[in-house]
Amino acid sequence: xxxxxxxxxxxxxxxxxxxxxxxxxxxxxxxxxxxxxxxxxxxxxxxxxxxxxxxxxxxxxxxxxxxxxxxxxxxxxxxxxxxxxxxxxxxxxxxxxxxxxxxxxxxxxxxxxxxxxxxxxxxxxxxxxxxxxxxxxxxxxxxxxxxxxxxxxxxx
Amino acid sequence: xxxxxxxxxxxxxxxxxxxxxxxxxxxxxxxxxxxxxxxxxxxxxxxxxxxxxxxxxxxxxxxxxxxxxxxxxxxxxxxxxxxxxxxxxxxxxxxxxxxxxxxxxxxxxx
Numbered sequence: 485x486x487x488x489x490x491x492x493x494x495x496x497x498x499x500x501x502x503x504x505x506x507x508x509x510x511x512x513x514x515x516x517x518x519x520x521x522x523x524x525x526x527x528x529x530x531x532x533x534x535x536x537x538x539x540x541x542x543x544x545x546x547x548x549x550x551x552x553x554x555x556x557x558x559x560x561x562x563x564x565x566x567x568x569x570x571x572x573x574x575x576x577x578x579x580x581x582x583x584x585x586x587x588x589x590x591x592x593x594x595x596x597x598x599x600x601x602x603x604x605x606x607x608x609x610x611x612x613x614x615x616x617x618x619x620x621x622x623x624x625x626x627x628x629x630x631x632x633x634x635x636x637x638x639x640x
Numbered sequence: 641x642x643x644x645x646x647x648x649x650x651x652x653x654x655x656x657x658x659x660x661x662x663x664x665x666x667x668x669x670x671x672x673x674x675x676x677x678x679x680x681x682x683x684x685x686x687x688x689x690x691x692x693x694x695x696x697x698x699x700x701x702x703x704x705x706x707x708x709x710x711x712x713x714x715x716x717x718x719x720x721x722x723x724x725x726x727x728x729x730x731x732x733x734x735x736x737x738x739x740x741x742x743x744x745x746x747x748x749x750x
Contacts, residue, residue, distance in 0.1 A: 491733055493737050
């Protein structure tokens, strides 16, 4: 059985490359659509600290985000290649230290910009499970959930 | 994307069952290789078929695997219902990205 350990999404945005790049790489603009506010800009090799603040773009989503207002959202910036690639690492879920890597890849398109988003690193979770097992720590439950999820996702 | 905690995270029996390296390995093998018998699972392991059978019984009690008797031996398989629920983590992340991308589209396509 093949194992799914990454998420990939691709869309065409009808806007110019400058506009899309700024919406992703400018922490203030990113926060506006994503639903977050950050203490500073995204800087390569640094952690940008922030928190969930309901999005200004979609009232329905904003209402869903409201209960999570103020929750930590910290991004470790691992790639900034203007107009091409932006990537960060973050906690795979609010209750685990395991991080996944999210990458935004941009490509010019006749109608605008092709944007591909990937989230990967779910396959690092089994190592965390092994560590927690070795240390006799039962706190690896969340990681185990995710490990199982890989097999399920591949099966469905 | 940070996903809501799944309903399974408080399922103590399930995760206690998976907290043992041998049982975890059995679940992974059944997941990757498909349904199997205790004899087949014992191949390449330093434990007996009987010991494997005991571990599978623990997993069955937790609802992680199901056994079906055919002839002399049970065929064991990962229970798809339980694992379906556990799969909500990745599904939630995927759905959340769909939603986030639509917000990005609204934001840049004005």
